[in-house]
Amino acid sequence: MFRTLIRPLQSARIIQIPIRTTVVVERVHPLTKLRPGENIYDYSKYKYTDFQYRIIRDTDTEKWGNIDVILTEYVEGVGYKGEIVNIPREMAYRELLPAQLALYPTPENIALFEEERKLLVDRPQISPFVMKCRDYLKSIVLQIPINLKSKEWSLTKDNIRIALRRINVMCDEDAIILEDGSINQDTYKLGEEFNVILKINPLVEVSIKCVIVPVDKAKLWDEYQLSKRRPKT
Structure with a gap:
Protein backbone atom coordinates (compact mmCIF):
# COMPACT_ATOMS: atom_id res chain seq x y z
CA MET A 1 0.00 0.00 0.00
CA PHE A 2 2.86 2.35 0.81
CA ARG A 3 4.58 1.72 -2.50
CA THR A 4 1.46 2.49 -4.53
CA LEU A 5 1.25 5.88 -2.88
CA ILE A 6 4.89 6.70 -3.53
CA ARG A 7 5.01 5.77 -7.24
CA PRO A 8 2.73 8.57 -8.49
CA LEU A 9 4.76 11.08 -6.50
CA GLN A 10 8.01 9.92 -8.04
CA SER A 11 6.70 10.42 -11.57
CA ALA A 12 5.32 13.91 -10.86
CA ARG A 13 7.07 16.80 -12.60
CA ILE A 14 7.28 20.35 -11.31
CA ILE A 15 7.45 23.02 -13.99
CA GLN A 16 8.88 26.33 -12.78
CA ILE A 17 8.06 29.36 -14.90
CA PRO A 18 10.41 32.30 -14.23
CA ILE A 19 8.65 35.63 -13.84
CA ARG A 20 10.60 38.87 -14.03
CA THR A 21 9.72 41.34 -11.28
CA THR A 22 11.14 44.54 -9.78
CA VAL A 23 10.95 45.87 -6.23
CA VAL A 24 11.94 49.48 -5.49
CA VAL A 25 12.84 50.20 -1.83
CA GLU A 26 14.27 53.01 0.26
CA ARG A 27 16.09 53.02 3.60
CA VAL A 28 14.02 53.75 6.67
CA HIS A 29 17.01 55.34 8.47
CA PRO A 30 20.07 57.12 7.05
CA LEU A 31 23.10 54.90 6.50
CA THR A 32 25.73 54.92 9.25
CA LYS A 33 28.72 57.04 8.26
CA LEU A 34 32.05 55.23 8.25
CA ARG A 35 35.45 56.74 8.91
CA PRO A 36 37.83 57.31 6.04
CA GLY A 37 39.64 54.09 5.17
CA GLU A 38 37.09 51.76 6.76
CA ASN A 39 35.92 48.81 4.71
CA ILE A 40 32.40 49.46 3.51
CA TYR A 41 31.87 45.69 3.12
CA ASP A 42 32.55 45.01 6.78
CA TYR A 43 28.94 44.53 7.87
CA SER A 44 29.88 44.30 11.54
CA LYS A 45 30.33 48.09 11.56
CA TYR A 46 26.69 48.68 10.56
CA LYS A 47 23.63 48.79 12.80
CA TYR A 48 20.58 46.62 12.31
CA THR A 49 18.61 49.77 11.46
CA ASP A 50 20.80 50.21 8.38
CA PHE A 51 19.13 47.15 6.87
CA GLN A 52 15.54 48.28 7.34
CA TYR A 53 13.84 49.19 4.07
CA ARG A 54 10.47 50.51 3.00
CA ILE A 55 8.87 49.18 -0.19
CA ILE A 56 8.10 51.95 -2.65
CA ARG A 57 7.01 49.88 -5.64
CA ASP A 58 6.45 46.18 -6.24
CA THR A 59 5.76 45.26 -9.87
CA ASP A 60 4.51 41.81 -8.84
CA THR A 61 1.49 43.36 -7.10
CA GLU A 62 0.74 45.93 -9.79
CA LYS A 63 -1.63 45.36 -12.64
CA TRP A 64 0.28 43.87 -15.51
CA GLY A 65 -1.69 45.47 -18.30
CA ASN A 66 -1.67 44.08 -21.85
CA ILE A 67 1.02 43.07 -24.30
CA ASP A 68 1.14 42.40 -28.05
CA VAL A 69 2.10 38.87 -29.15
CA ILE A 70 1.99 36.97 -32.43
CA LEU A 71 0.29 33.58 -32.28
CA THR A 72 2.12 30.52 -33.58
CA GLU A 73 -1.02 28.35 -33.51
CA TYR A 74 -4.77 28.84 -33.43
CA VAL A 75 -5.87 29.58 -29.85
CA GLU A 76 -9.59 29.33 -29.25
CA GLY A 77 -11.01 32.57 -27.99
CA VAL A 78 -7.78 34.47 -28.71
CA GLY A 79 -6.97 34.40 -32.43
CA TYR A 80 -5.57 32.63 -35.48
CA LYS A 81 -2.05 31.59 -36.39
CA GLY A 82 0.06 34.57 -37.42
CA GLU A 83 -2.33 37.11 -35.90
CA ILE A 84 -0.98 39.84 -33.63
CA VAL A 85 -3.27 40.13 -30.62
CA ASN A 86 -3.30 42.34 -27.53
CA ILE A 87 -3.80 40.13 -24.46
CA PRO A 88 -3.21 40.44 -20.69
CA ARG A 89 0.44 40.01 -19.68
CA GLU A 90 -0.46 37.36 -17.13
CA MET A 91 -2.03 35.21 -19.86
CA ALA A 92 0.95 35.74 -22.16
CA TYR A 93 3.66 34.99 -19.57
CA ARG A 94 1.96 32.05 -17.87
CA GLU A 95 0.10 30.31 -20.70
CA LEU A 96 0.98 31.26 -24.27
CA LEU A 97 4.68 32.13 -24.21
CA PRO A 98 5.85 29.13 -22.09
CA ALA A 99 3.85 26.74 -24.31
CA GLN A 100 5.29 28.42 -27.44
CA LEU A 101 1.79 29.28 -28.62
CA ALA A 102 2.89 32.89 -29.03
CA LEU A 103 6.04 34.90 -29.67
CA TYR A 104 7.05 38.51 -29.28
CA PRO A 105 6.10 40.45 -32.44
CA THR A 106 9.63 41.25 -33.55
CA PRO A 107 10.28 41.90 -37.27
CA GLU A 108 11.91 38.47 -37.55
CA ASN A 109 8.93 36.65 -35.98
CA ILE A 110 6.45 38.59 -38.10
CA ALA A 111 8.36 37.59 -41.23
CA LEU A 112 8.07 33.90 -40.24
CA PHE A 113 4.28 34.09 -40.43
CA GLU A 114 3.97 36.35 -43.45
CA GLU A 115 1.98 33.76 -45.45
CA GLU A 116 -0.47 33.14 -42.60
CA ARG A 117 -0.95 36.88 -42.11
CA LYS A 118 -1.96 37.29 -45.77
CA LEU A 119 -4.71 34.71 -45.29
CA LEU A 120 -6.12 36.62 -42.30
CA VAL A 121 -7.46 39.31 -44.63
CA ASP A 122 -10.12 36.98 -46.10
CA ARG A 123 -10.70 34.98 -42.92
CA PRO A 124 -13.76 35.97 -40.87
CA GLN A 125 -12.93 37.39 -37.46
CA ILE A 126 -14.68 35.87 -34.44
CA SER A 127 -14.76 37.85 -31.21
CA PRO A 128 -13.41 36.13 -28.06
Whole structure:
Protein backbone atom coordinates (compact mmCIF):
# COMPACT_ATOMS: atom_id res chain seq x y z
CA MET A 1 0.00 0.00 0.00
CA PHE A 2 2.86 2.35 0.81
CA ARG A 3 4.58 1.72 -2.50
CA THR A 4 1.46 2.49 -4.53
CA LEU A 5 1.25 5.88 -2.88
CA ILE A 6 4.89 6.70 -3.53
CA ARG A 7 5.01 5.77 -7.24
CA PRO A 8 2.73 8.57 -8.49
CA LEU A 9 4.76 11.08 -6.50
CA GLN A 10 8.01 9.92 -8.04
CA SER A 11 6.70 10.42 -11.57
CA ALA A 12 5.32 13.91 -10.86
CA ARG A 13 7.07 16.80 -12.60
CA ILE A 14 7.28 20.35 -11.31
CA ILE A 15 7.45 23.02 -13.99
CA GLN A 16 8.88 26.33 -12.78
CA ILE A 17 8.06 29.36 -14.90
CA PRO A 18 10.41 32.30 -14.23
CA ILE A 19 8.65 35.63 -13.84
CA ARG A 20 10.60 38.87 -14.03
CA THR A 21 9.72 41.34 -11.28
CA THR A 22 11.14 44.54 -9.78
CA VAL A 23 10.95 45.87 -6.23
CA VAL A 24 11.94 49.48 -5.49
CA VAL A 25 12.84 50.20 -1.83
CA GLU A 26 14.27 53.01 0.26
CA ARG A 27 16.09 53.02 3.60
CA VAL A 28 14.02 53.75 6.67
CA HIS A 29 17.01 55.34 8.47
CA PRO A 30 20.07 57.12 7.05
CA LEU A 31 23.10 54.90 6.50
CA THR A 32 25.73 54.92 9.25
CA LYS A 33 28.72 57.04 8.26
CA LEU A 34 32.05 55.23 8.25
CA ARG A 35 35.45 56.74 8.91
CA PRO A 36 37.83 57.31 6.04
CA GLY A 37 39.64 54.09 5.17
CA GLU A 38 37.09 51.76 6.76
CA ASN A 39 35.92 48.81 4.71
CA ILE A 40 32.40 49.46 3.51
CA TYR A 41 31.87 45.69 3.12
CA ASP A 42 32.55 45.01 6.78
CA TYR A 43 28.94 44.53 7.87
CA SER A 44 29.88 44.30 11.54
CA LYS A 45 30.33 48.09 11.56
CA TYR A 46 26.69 48.68 10.56
CA LYS A 47 23.63 48.79 12.80
CA TYR A 48 20.58 46.62 12.31
CA THR A 49 18.61 49.77 11.46
CA ASP A 50 20.80 50.21 8.38
CA PHE A 51 19.13 47.15 6.87
CA GLN A 52 15.54 48.28 7.34
CA TYR A 53 13.84 49.19 4.07
CA ARG A 54 10.47 50.51 3.00
CA ILE A 55 8.87 49.18 -0.19
CA ILE A 56 8.10 51.95 -2.65
CA ARG A 57 7.01 49.88 -5.64
CA ASP A 58 6.45 46.18 -6.24
CA THR A 59 5.76 45.26 -9.87
CA ASP A 60 4.51 41.81 -8.84
CA THR A 61 1.49 43.36 -7.10
CA GLU A 62 0.74 45.93 -9.79
CA LYS A 63 -1.63 45.36 -12.64
CA TRP A 64 0.28 43.87 -15.51
CA GLY A 65 -1.69 45.47 -18.30
CA ASN A 66 -1.67 44.08 -21.85
CA ILE A 67 1.02 43.07 -24.30
CA ASP A 68 1.14 42.40 -28.05
CA VAL A 69 2.10 38.87 -29.15
CA ILE A 70 1.99 36.97 -32.43
CA LEU A 71 0.29 33.58 -32.28
CA THR A 72 2.12 30.52 -33.58
CA GLU A 73 -1.02 28.35 -33.51
CA TYR A 74 -4.77 28.84 -33.43
CA VAL A 75 -5.87 29.58 -29.85
CA GLU A 76 -9.59 29.33 -29.25
CA GLY A 77 -11.01 32.57 -27.99
CA VAL A 78 -7.78 34.47 -28.71
CA GLY A 79 -6.97 34.40 -32.43
CA TYR A 80 -5.57 32.63 -35.48
CA LYS A 81 -2.05 31.59 -36.39
CA GLY A 82 0.06 34.57 -37.42
CA GLU A 83 -2.33 37.11 -35.90
CA ILE A 84 -0.98 39.84 -33.63
CA VAL A 85 -3.27 40.13 -30.62
CA ASN A 86 -3.30 42.34 -27.53
CA ILE A 87 -3.80 40.13 -24.46
CA PRO A 88 -3.21 40.44 -20.69
CA ARG A 89 0.44 40.01 -19.68
CA GLU A 90 -0.46 37.36 -17.13
CA MET A 91 -2.03 35.21 -19.86
CA ALA A 92 0.95 35.74 -22.16
CA TYR A 93 3.66 34.99 -19.57
CA ARG A 94 1.96 32.05 -17.87
CA GLU A 95 0.10 30.31 -20.70
CA LEU A 96 0.98 31.26 -24.27
CA LEU A 97 4.68 32.13 -24.21
CA PRO A 98 5.85 29.13 -22.09
CA ALA A 99 3.85 26.74 -24.31
CA GLN A 100 5.29 28.42 -27.44
CA LEU A 101 1.79 29.28 -28.62
CA ALA A 102 2.89 32.89 -29.03
CA LEU A 103 6.04 34.90 -29.67
CA TYR A 104 7.05 38.51 -29.28
CA PRO A 105 6.10 40.45 -32.44
CA THR A 106 9.63 41.25 -33.55
CA PRO A 107 10.28 41.90 -37.27
CA GLU A 108 11.91 38.47 -37.55
CA ASN A 109 8.93 36.65 -35.98
CA ILE A 110 6.45 38.59 -38.10
CA ALA A 111 8.36 37.59 -41.23
CA LEU A 112 8.07 33.90 -40.24
CA PHE A 113 4.28 34.09 -40.43
CA GLU A 114 3.97 36.35 -43.45
CA GLU A 115 1.98 33.76 -45.45
CA GLU A 116 -0.47 33.14 -42.60
CA ARG A 117 -0.95 36.88 -42.11
CA LYS A 118 -1.96 37.29 -45.77
CA LEU A 119 -4.71 34.71 -45.29
CA LEU A 120 -6.12 36.62 -42.30
CA VAL A 121 -7.46 39.31 -44.63
CA ASP A 122 -10.12 36.98 -46.10
CA ARG A 123 -10.70 34.98 -42.92
CA PRO A 124 -13.76 35.97 -40.87
CA GLN A 125 -12.93 37.39 -37.46
CA ILE A 126 -14.68 35.87 -34.44
CA SER A 127 -14.76 37.85 -31.21
CA PRO A 128 -13.41 36.13 -28.06
CA PHE A 129 -16.65 37.07 -26.31
CA VAL A 130 -18.61 34.99 -28.83
CA MET A 131 -16.56 31.92 -27.94
CA LYS A 132 -17.02 32.57 -24.21
CA CYS A 133 -20.77 32.88 -24.72
CA ARG A 134 -20.79 29.61 -26.66
CA ASP A 135 -18.84 27.80 -23.93
CA TYR A 136 -21.20 29.17 -21.26
CA LEU A 137 -24.33 28.03 -23.10
CA LYS A 138 -22.81 24.58 -23.68
CA SER A 139 -22.25 24.13 -19.93
CA ILE A 140 -25.77 24.91 -18.69
CA VAL A 141 -29.15 23.19 -18.68
CA LEU A 142 -31.75 25.75 -19.70
CA GLN A 143 -34.97 25.56 -17.68
CA ILE A 144 -38.02 26.46 -19.76
CA PRO A 145 -41.16 27.19 -17.70
CA ILE A 146 -44.37 25.79 -19.24
CA ASN A 147 -47.88 25.56 -17.81
CA LEU A 148 -48.34 21.80 -18.03
CA LYS A 149 -51.88 22.01 -16.63
CA SER A 150 -53.06 23.20 -20.00
CA LYS A 151 -54.75 20.43 -22.00
CA GLU A 152 -52.83 21.20 -25.16
CA TRP A 153 -49.42 22.81 -25.05
CA SER A 154 -46.40 22.86 -27.35
CA LEU A 155 -42.97 24.39 -27.05
CA THR A 156 -42.42 27.50 -29.12
CA LYS A 157 -39.44 29.68 -29.91
CA ASP A 158 -40.94 32.41 -27.76
CA ASN A 159 -40.80 30.11 -24.70
CA ILE A 160 -37.09 29.51 -25.34
CA ARG A 161 -36.42 33.21 -25.89
CA ILE A 162 -38.05 34.10 -22.56
CA ALA A 163 -36.10 31.33 -20.77
CA LEU A 164 -32.84 32.69 -22.20
CA ARG A 165 -33.79 36.21 -21.15
CA ARG A 166 -34.16 34.97 -17.56
CA ILE A 167 -30.42 34.10 -17.59
CA ASN A 168 -29.55 37.48 -19.20
CA VAL A 169 -29.09 36.10 -22.72
CA MET A 170 -30.94 38.23 -25.28
CA CYS A 171 -31.71 36.87 -28.74
CA ASP A 172 -34.31 37.00 -31.50
CA GLU A 173 -36.63 34.14 -32.37
CA ASP A 174 -34.95 33.89 -35.77
CA ALA A 175 -31.72 32.82 -34.03
CA ILE A 176 -33.44 29.77 -32.44
CA ILE A 177 -33.60 26.62 -34.54
CA LEU A 178 -36.56 24.51 -33.42
CA GLU A 179 -39.28 22.74 -35.33
CA ASP A 180 -42.59 24.15 -34.18
CA GLY A 181 -44.81 21.59 -32.46
CA SER A 182 -42.03 18.98 -32.20
CA ILE A 183 -42.23 19.05 -28.39
CA ASN A 184 -45.72 18.91 -26.92
CA GLN A 185 -47.82 17.13 -24.31
CA ASP A 186 -47.76 13.91 -26.35
CA THR A 187 -44.03 13.66 -27.17
CA TYR A 188 -42.42 15.02 -24.00
CA LYS A 189 -41.84 13.21 -20.70
CA LEU A 190 -41.32 15.33 -17.60
CA GLY A 191 -37.61 15.62 -16.70
CA GLU A 192 -36.38 14.56 -20.14
CA GLU A 193 -33.60 16.70 -21.66
CA PHE A 194 -33.55 17.85 -25.27
CA ASN A 195 -31.30 20.09 -27.35
CA VAL A 196 -32.04 23.41 -29.03
CA ILE A 197 -29.76 25.10 -31.55
CA LEU A 198 -29.00 28.80 -31.05
CA LYS A 199 -27.16 30.82 -33.70
CA ILE A 200 -24.97 33.35 -31.88
CA ASN A 201 -23.89 34.87 -35.19
CA PRO A 202 -23.81 33.68 -38.84
CA LEU A 203 -20.59 31.75 -38.15
CA VAL A 204 -21.08 30.30 -34.66
CA GLU A 205 -23.96 28.25 -33.30
CA VAL A 206 -24.34 26.24 -30.10
CA SER A 207 -26.46 23.31 -28.95
CA ILE A 208 -28.13 24.05 -25.60
CA LYS A 209 -29.43 21.37 -23.26
CA CYS A 210 -32.96 22.18 -22.16
CA VAL A 211 -35.55 20.82 -19.77
CA ILE A 212 -39.16 21.85 -19.24
CA VAL A 213 -40.11 23.04 -15.76
CA PRO A 214 -43.81 22.98 -14.80
CA VAL A 215 -45.20 26.31 -13.66
CA ASP A 216 -48.63 27.37 -12.42
CA LYS A 217 -49.65 30.71 -13.94
CA ALA A 218 -52.32 31.29 -11.28
CA LYS A 219 -49.73 30.88 -8.52
CA LEU A 220 -47.35 33.27 -10.24
CA TRP A 221 -50.10 35.87 -10.57
CA ASP A 222 -50.93 35.62 -6.87
CA GLU A 223 -47.26 36.09 -5.95
CA TYR A 224 -47.08 39.09 -8.26
CA GLN A 225 -50.12 40.72 -6.62
CA LEU A 226 -48.68 40.10 -3.15
CA SER A 227 -45.35 41.66 -4.13
CA LYS A 228 -47.15 44.83 -5.23
CA ARG A 229 -48.90 45.15 -1.87
CA ARG A 230 -45.70 44.81 0.19
CA PRO A 231 -44.36 48.14 1.43
CA LYS A 232 -41.13 49.23 -0.22
CA THR A 233 -38.13 49.38 2.12
